[in-house]
Amino acid sequence: MQLNHYLNFQGEAEAAFTFYKSVFGGEFSVITRYGDLPPEEGVHLSETEKNAILHVSLPINEYTVLMASDINEQFCNPNSIFTQGNNHYISINLSASQEDEAKRLFNALSIQGQVEMPLEKTFWGALYGAFTDQFGIKWMINCQLEDI
Template sequence: MQLNHYLNFDGQAEAAFNFYKSVFGGEFAAFMRYGDIPSEQGSTLSEADQQKVMHISLPINATTVLMASDTNDQFCAQTNTVFTLGNNHYISINLEAHEQADAKRLFDALSVNGKIEMPLDKTFWGALYGAFTDQFGIQWMVNCQLEEG
């Protein structure tokens, strides 16, 4: 299991991560825009939202990865959330395919008396993923890769 920081931005993820890359060095391990979502997923995002960053990751060292995404109007409406500086940080729990049972256990246990943003479910990027705010107001993501990589 690996714990990482996951940041949300309101359209500044790419600029922020280009800055972080200039400070920490290295290369992006992942970079996807909302426009990259497969059409069968039913995305109805505006052209502006399609250009926003869906996911970006920058390895900092062998055990730490800084990750982020931009918010978009459709996601905020679906999850009844509003981007506010201060609520733009998650702790991301990252697990391997053989840890699916741990992913479910951690999601279920940590979200007790909290607010589920996205139920733990399979995704188009090949992972079991869910997000929630725990009973103490801390935002979490659980991402378990389903294929060994």
């Protein structure tokens, strides 16, 4: 079983995932645009909407895929409202041997974002930090340094 994160953006999915790709490495396994959809009666897309991301997948490791799309009101439930920075966090948990990777990910992903809690040692024996990245996505980095 995999538990993956699916993010929604308002026209920033491509920029966000180009950034995430620069941090995590790898290649997109899928990237499709609204313009790739077959024509549908009653659906009229502007050139901007056609270029927006319908679906993008970025494998992070063998167990995790980060996925996203740009929302489009013609295809989304009209009662669902896009709210940037809701109460959802993406949590990355690393082991003590990955302390340098925890620092690298925190520093890279938080560029131009807002740090909520700096990456520092905690009372639960971990290196922990939280932030909202430049695209409004909330992240937590936890590197367990000691057994609890």
